[in-house]
Amino acid sequence: MGDHPGWKGRGAADNPTNRFELRVIEPDPEARDERSAPETQVLPDRARTILTRNDSPDVGFTWSLNPYRGCEHACAYCYARPYHEYLGLSAGLDFETRLFVKEDAPDLLRNELAAPKWEPAVVALSGVTDAYQPIERRYRVTRRCLEVFAEFRNPVGVVTKNALVARDADLLADLARDEAALVMVSVTSLDSHLAGVMEPRASRPHARLAAIRALREAGVPVGAAVAPIIPGLNDHEIPAILEAVTEAGARWAFFTIVRLPHGVGDLFADWLGRHFPDRKDKVLGRVKEMRGGKLNEARFGVRMRGEGPLAEQIRALFQLSCRRVGLETKAPTLSTAAFRSGRFTQGTLF
Numbered sequence: 001m002g003d004h005p006g007w008k009g010r011g012a013a014d015n016p017t018n019r020f021e022l023r024v025i026e027p028d029p030e031a032r033d034e035r036s037a038p039e040t041q042v043l044p045d046r047a048r049t050i051l052t053r054n055d056s057p058d059v060g061f062t063w064s065l066n067p068y069r070g071c072e073h074a075c076a077y078c079y080a081r082p083y084h085e086y087l088g089l090s091a092g093l094d095f096e097t098r099l100f101v102k103e104d105a106p107d108l109l110r111n112e113l114a115a116p117k118w119e120p121a122v123v124a125l126s127g128v129t130d131a132y133q134p135i136e137r138r139y140r141v142t143r144r145c146l147e148v149f150a151e152f153r154n155p156v157g158v159v160t161k162n163a164l165v166a167r168d169a170d171l172l173a174d175l176a177r178d179e180a181a182l183v184m185v186s187v188t189s190l191d192s193h194l195a196g197v198m199e200p201r202a203s204r205p206h207a208r209l210a211a212i213r214a215l216r217e218a219g220v221p222v223g224a225a226v227a228p229i230i231p232g233l234n235d236h237e238i239p240a241i242l243e244a245v246t247e248a249g250a251r252w253a254f255f256t257i258v259r260l261p262h263g264v265g266d267l268f269a270d271w272l273g274r275h276f277p278d279r280k281d282k283v284l285g286r287v288k289e290m291r292g293g294k295l296n297e298a299r300f301g302v303r304m305r306g307e308g309p310l311a312e313q314i315r316a317l318f319q320l321s322c323r324r325v326g327l328e329t330k331a332p333t334l335s336t337a338a339f340r341s342g343r344f345t346q347g348t349l350f
Contacts, residue, residue: 009200010038010097011076011271015090016263019082038097042135045069045100050108051123056300060331061157064127065109067141069100071129073161073202076271077228080128082262091263096201099135106144113152120339123149125158132162134201146171155180155334159225161188161199163207169218176220178338182331185212185250186225187241189234197275198234209248216249221332224250226318228258231286232279235314239321252328255318257290257306265295286310 045068052064070084074096081091089098102108112118125131131142149156150171158165158172158181165172165183175181189195190205203211215222224245229235242253260268272280284295290306291297297306305311322329 009074010093011074011078011200012092012096012267013270013274015092015094016266018085018088018090019262038093040072040097040099040135042099042101042139045102047102047104047108049112050102050105051112052127054127061122061124061127063121064124065105065131065145066126066128067102067105067131067139067145068129068133068135069102070095070098072096072099072133072135073130074200075198075202077198077230077258077260077264077268079259079261079264081264081267083128085262092267099133101135101139101141103139103141105141106148109145109148110151113148113154114341120152120154120336122155122157122334122336125156126160130160130162130202131158132160132164134162134164136162136164143168143171146175149180150174151340153178153180153338153340155336155339157181157331157334158183159186160184161186161202161208163203163211166211166214169215169220172215172220173218179332179335180338182221182223182334183215184223184225184254184331185215185245186227187245188226188228189237190240190244191237194234198230205244209244212245212248212250216251222250223252223254223328223331225254225256227254227256229255229314230258230283231290231310231314232283233276235317238314238317239324242318242321242327243325246325246327250327252331253318253322254329254331255314256304257311257314258287259303260287260296261298262296268295 050065054062054064071078081095084091084095125142136142146168156175172181172183185208187205187208188198192204195205212222226238226241245253269284272283287295290308290311297303305315
């Protein structure tokens with residue numbers, strides 16, 4: 001990797017070898033430029049269940065629902081990329097061009113919420129890949145899942161970097177009347193060019209701020225995620241981002257430091273070399289400074305925030321900036337009080 005200029009609208013320049021593969025086939029580097037630009041393929045995901053239980057102590061939810069596998073947003077730093085390797089694919093271009101859609105997700109969700117064993121709890125929409133990535137416009141799996149959550153009045157929290165979430169303000173506001181919905185919009189930069197390089201097919205900053213405003217006006221509790229912070233690239237924007245999201249209507253905010261598990265570190269380093277060669281060593285050095293000399297630290301408690309003086313400086317800047325603009329640093333607690341058990345059917349709810 002590193003000798004290909006990359007494809008327009010893509011984060012990765014190539015497909016690195018799946019870490020589970022026993023054989024490695026090296027492509028001819030001279031033939032790379034002769035290939036066609038990779039197109040997005042959407043494939044069916046025949047999932048049998050849809051709710052996934054989380055046991056990680058530093059993630060703020062127990063249950064999550066991911067309508068899609070892979071993500072067209074194409075963020076080079078995405079910690080979810082290695083999940084594609086379990087499908088026999090690459091964490092590189094495959095992750096952003098070979099997408100799997102769980103079209104049966106709403107029916108599976110209805111069955112699981114109606115089951116006697118289900119105890120109402122907050123479900124995170126996303127958690128791995130973005131539930132509002134571009135193909136949601138066509139497949140509407142996320143919206144149809146929200147309709148099921150509204151049917152059962154089961155609380156749901158959404159994290160996204162796509163302004164498409166504002167399309168579903170009606171369903172989210174309906175749930176919010178029972179304190180059963182909130183949204184967190186990720187804003188990593190106010191610089192449209194930088195955001196376009198970091199997250200090629202995600203909404204630009206102005207659109208994300210507009211989505212925050214639209215959700216707040218609809219009555220949906222909305223916060224902001226400055227996630228991930230990449231030291232040496234976007235950390236200097238923390239105060240300005242928090243001021244902008246506050247003006248747009250966000251009530252709280254949180255941050256994470258960039259995570260680079262497994263082969264994501266090499267993909268990220270390659271991406272830096274292609275787009276920010278003058279800053280590559282500086283950025284990687286600062287990441288390692290917060291990760292005990294490594295690009296990634298998987299230990300619970302430090303993997304999201306890092307450790308050491310630089311990590312403490314970022315944390316202090318974030319907290320000071322939140323206090324200055326009046327942002328909370330914790331999301332409101334959602335309620336399960338309005339949950340309707342499985343004995344109700346959709347036709348009797350309205």
